[in-house]
Each structure stands twice: as C-alpha cells, then as structure tokens.
Amino acid sequence: MSIKRKYSRRKKASFPAILAGFLLILAAFVFSIRQLSQPVETTQVAGVTNEELNRKEFIEKLVPHAKELQKGYGVLPSIILGQAALESNFGQSQLASEYKNLFGIKAYGNVPKVALDTQEFVNEQYITIKGEFKVYDSWEASMDDHTMLFVNGVNWDPQKYEPVLLAKNYKVAANALQEAGYATDPQYADKIISMIEEYNLMQYD
Template sequence: MKAFKTGCGCISIIALFFIALFAISIFVNILKTRDNEGLKNLNYREEYLESTKEVATKTAKRYGLFPSVMLAQSVLESNWGRSELSKKYNNYFGIKEIKKGEGVVYETEEYVDGESGRYLESFKKYSSKQESFEHYAKLLTKADRYKEVKKATNYTEAAHSIMKAGYATDPKYANKIISVIEKYNLQELDN
C-alpha cells in the first residue's frame, strides 16, 4: 500500500508540472498578443506619419505654414488617417461643407459654452489626400480669421493662433497639436 501512495505522489507531481507548463505557455501567448497589438498601434501611427509627411511638408512650405502643425492637425482630425471621413472622403482636417447637400453628414464632438456635445455636421468631400491638404492650406492662408497663423514664428504660436481663430471648439486643441508635434518630433519638418 505504501508503494502505491508513492506512485500516486509521482503522478501528482508530474500532472502539476504539466499544468504549470500549460499555464506558463498561455501566459506567454497572452504577452505576445499584447505586444503584437502594441506594435500594430505603433505601426499605424508611424505608417501614417511616413505616408503623409511629404504631402504635408511640400504643401505647408508652398503656403508658408508649419509642416509640423499641418501634419499634427491631420493626425488629430483624421485619427491617424483611420476615420471614415478620411478613408472614404479624403477629408483629413474635418473641414465642414458650406453648401448644404454637397457634403457628407457625420456626428462630431463640439464644445458649446465649454460643454462637450455630439452634433451632426456636413463635411466636405475630396478626391485625394493632396486635395484635402491643399484646401486646408488655402483656408489658413486666405481666410481673414487665420491671418495670425501666417504671422506665427514657431509651431506653438501657430497652433494657438489656429485655436484662437476658431478652427476647433475643443479648448485644449492647441495643446493637443503641440503634444503630437513634440511626441513625434515633427518640429524637425519645419527646418
């Protein structure tokens, strides 16, 4: 009887060993999956910056604007090029349509009297990313309300001027632009 108990102990130890190995392999797979998701999140951001850097830089410099601000705004307004408005309609700046019936309607977050709310707005459609960037640059350089943007001597002044001119209703908009610029060193594009 004593020998039988010892045999059961060995079987129990072996079973525990395999259960522990199984648990460790599950844990390792969870970590790998989480790391892969983190890389995917990083990759879509890097991919957007790489694929958009040239159009932002060329367009901004042609109009006397800061490429860093243009690229950072497109990041914020298009969710790194992943919003339906940017993917389907090439609107990378959340530019609204003036003429009713010619745009596409989406729900958007706006701040009214400091309070955030969801509203339906009509947005402009573009045939390409280039056309969207071109229209944005024309808007900032031709509309009187943005005249201070052209006078800005650095990206922080430009971001604050854009916000003060009413480009967005988010009270933290300028700080969000600046944060994207500094996190991804986009100010290097301004040289």
C-alpha cells in the same frame, strides 16, 4: 510439477518526478492561455506595438506633401501633421477613411459633402450635432484645401488664419489656430502641441 511465475515489481514513481511533471504541464497550459488571450493589436514587435507602427506609417505617408505645402505657402509641416493626426485619429475616423477629410473641414455651398455626427463644445459642455463635411478624392487633396484655408481665410475674414502662416514655431501656430476659432475645443492648442511633441513632428519643420 508446478511452475513458479516470476513477477517483476513495478517501480513506484517518486514524488519529485510526479511534481516536476505536474509543474511542466501547468506551465504549458498557462503559456497556451496567455498566447490565446494576447490581443493582435497590442502584440509587440521589437518593443513597438502594431498601433504605434500604423501611426508612424500614417505620418510618414503625409510628410512629403506637407513639406511641399510648406515650400509653397509657409505653413509648418508639424501643424499639418499634428492636426491631421488629431482630427482623423491617424486616418482611422470614418470622415478620413471613407471621405478623405483629414481635418474635419466643414462644407459650405455646392460642394461634395457628407453629413455625420460630430461633437462641439458649446456652453461649457460637449454636445453631439449633425455636421456637413467636405468630401475629397484623396488625403493630399484634403491637405491642399486645409492649407488654402490658411492662405485665403474665409469669405467674411480673409486674414483669419494669417497668424498661423506667420508663426515661426509650432506652439505659436497652434495657439493661433485656437484663437482663430478653428475648433470649439478649449484645449485644442494643447492637444495639437502634445501630438506634435509626442511624435516629434517638429523635426519636419
């Protein structure tokens, strides 16, 4: 007696189901690639990048001492903060991070110093030269020396930065800095003003 075997028919997967599965796998793959390729420094948290957070933290760290210097000597905090941010790239430059010099203040005479490459605007073009810069123990010490430069001027011109101290707003002070020759950059005043306005530094004046 022969035994008849029953074979169950396999149900063929429908085309829509196959397509849906393929699209699901593709979406998961694309999402994974995007997550892996996302740079850490530009990851956004509540609409603010890590870089922006670091810049705000840098400014907030300097604000209390900048206000103290304003009370003692009259220099506008917005100018201190704007210059510090511009000159040091928010504390990230080698001169600022390793040698605590926030303002690119040059070294003269027998003081702690370091020689680093720097760009100067000469004969209508930027050139790279080796400059000697002061070395400080802290950012606060750098801020103190920066303010005293405004107060005391230089040996050959004690009133060199007096217009900066007398300025009642950041625009006048920034232009006074450029006129006094603080930096060789012909756009220096504009850059300081833009920095102050972008980060609303005049709120501390």
